[in-house]
Structures are given as structure tokens and as C-alpha cells.
Amino acid sequence: MSIQHPQINISRRSLFKFGAGAIGTGVLTAGLGSKLLAAEKKPVEEDITPDKALQELLDGNERFAKRKRRNPDQTYSRLVEVAKGQKPFASILGCADSRVPSEIVFDQGLGDLFVCRIAGNIATTQQIGSLEFGSLVLGSKVIMVVGHERCGAVEAAIKGAQVPGQIGSLLEAIKPSVESSKGKSGDKLENACKANVLAQVEKLKSSSVLSELIKAEKLKIVGAYYDLDTGKISIVG
Secondary structure (H helix, E strand, O other), X not given: OOOOOOOOOOOOOOOOEOOOOOOOXXXXXXXXXXXXXXXXXXXXXXXXXXXXXXXXXXXXXXXXXXXXXXXXXXXXXXXXXXXXXXXXXXXXXXXXXXXXXXXXHOOOOOOOEEEEEOOOOOOOHHHHHHHHHHHHOOOOOEEEEEEEOOOHHHHHHHXXXXXXXXXXXXXXXXXXXXXXXXXXXXXXXXXXXXXXXXXXXXXXXXXXXXXXXXXXOOOEEEEEEEOOOOOOEEEEO
């Protein structure tokens, strides 16, 4: 599948229109951008590259971990700006764990992140479809799969817990990573969590939509691990 994207060389501080898209028809709808106060705005340009988008996530997390958050893009002006359209620079596939809220731990704001959260941060068909939309239509430049310390879903998969309802479907999706991490030195749970992150990264890369964007150097997919005790993100793999 060949993907063509128009080049947009317009500063984030300029008034612009951007497509936000209907899935079935590819019709673009207008989005509104506007200049915000410099103290409230992070230095991200509209032509941001995947590498720069990744660095912006890491820089935001460093601010969070060091208790120096800027709380960018959280003003009423930003709310008005993104109400008519969105252009998130990054996407997150994260765990539903209440202790890992993406916008907070990456020090981002309204309209900055396209976030999918599910217990065990697994890439289901629906999650993959959502992330394809976030990258292909909305223009996200990086997808980060974020696992975390002491993940309850991964721990349950390790223990082979007997669970009711559809909870078991989550554990089944994690079990291959538990098996692949067996025998490694270090903490068993941490090893399994990181193996699960890498497995989900590879699953996302197998998407025909996302792989084409990667080949065109319009997207990067990376894995990361969040330390609950320090608030610090580290790249996995």
C-alpha cells in the first residue's frame, strides 16, 4: 500500500487549517490552531519529525520526574483551539493502571497525545486500528508502548490466575511474553513486563498501515517502561 502525504511547512504558532478526517471517505475537516502565551507553550513545530516527537515525550517525562512540570497546552485558549480539530504529535499505547496517566507523566496537554489504554498495554485489533487512525489520519509521529513496574495484569498472567468474565482474555494475550522471558536473570515480573512491551511493539509494526509510515520515515514505534517509584520512563529494546 502506497501512502502519500502532503507536506505542511507551517509553524505551530501560525493560524492554520488542518485535516482531521473521516475514516471511510478520507474527507478532511478543518482544524484550528492559534498562538498561545510563550510561557504556556512547548517548543514543538508542525513539521516535527518522529525523532523530535520522541524527544519531546522524553523531555516532558524528565520534567515530570524532576518535579518541574510546565503543564503546557492546558489553558482555556488551548481548549478552544483543539475543540475544532486535533493534531496530536504522539500516540501512547499504555496500561489502564490509574497510576500511569499519559498527559501527566509526559507533561503534555489538550490535543497533544492520542492515547489508548488497556490493562497490560496489549495491542488488540481495536487498539491497532485506533493507533493506525492516530498516525495515518491525525498525523501522530511516534507511537510509544508503555509498560510499567509491578503491572497487575502481567503478574496475574505469571501466576496463571483463574479470573472471571473477560479478564482472562487479557492474561492470554500476555502469556506468550511471560514464556519468552522465563530463565532471564533479574526480576521475573519486570522481565515479563518488558518482554510484553516489546511483543506489542512488534505487533504494531506488523500493521500494513503503520509499517508503510515507518518506511516513509513518518513514524517511529518504540517501547518504554515506567517506574512507579520515580516517575521515570526508560526506553525498552
